[in-house]
Amino acid sequence: MSREDLRFVMEIEGKSFSNPWHLSSFEGEIENDDISFPYVMIHPETGEIIGYIIFWQIGQEVQISNFAVHPDYRRKGLGSSVLSRMLRIIKERGARVVVLEVRESNNSARCLYEKFGFEAAGIRRNYYSRPDEDAVVMVKKIK
């Protein structure tokens, strides 16, 4: 992900979340390149940005901080392919555990993470706003 991508990233972000990140949050991720790894998904034929994933790796621990696929391209296996690629990358970099938070009502994302072996490890009460909602903390150990 680069600054030039952010116009398109922001559009997907706005279509994907009820309380989307501000532009400055994405800029911060791009700048914080010691620990933050922001990637975009590019359509192989049109070259358009159709999704993104951002994760932090600190030592053996990885946190997925943002992840979305453009609504027009969902349910085609893209989220799965990005997630499996990310898991390969972080394993090569020595990660042992991946953690993320997901809205309790976000069944599509929770199903996807469960397919990849993430397990619910706890609840963060009122973690999200607009609307207020608990977060489910999900964890996957990397073998």
Ligand SMILES: CC(C)(COP(=O)(O)OP(=O)(O)OC[C@H]1O[C@@H](n2cnc3c(N)ncnc32)[C@H](O)[C@@H]1OP(=O)(O)O)[C@@H](O)C(=O)NCCC(=O)NCCS
């Ligand atoms: C979550 C998200 C990234 C998944 O991307 P995707 O490209 O649609 O995912 P895939 O096509 O690889 O789907 C993989 C699996 O996820 C689950 N899934 C995805 N969308 C689903 C839906 N609408 N309902 C139920 N399960 C769903 C299914 O188990 C699916 O496997 P299947 O198609 O074989 O049944 C996408 O729905 C999205 O951008 N959502 C909005 C943003 C978001 O919630 N991000 C995660 C924040 S924690």
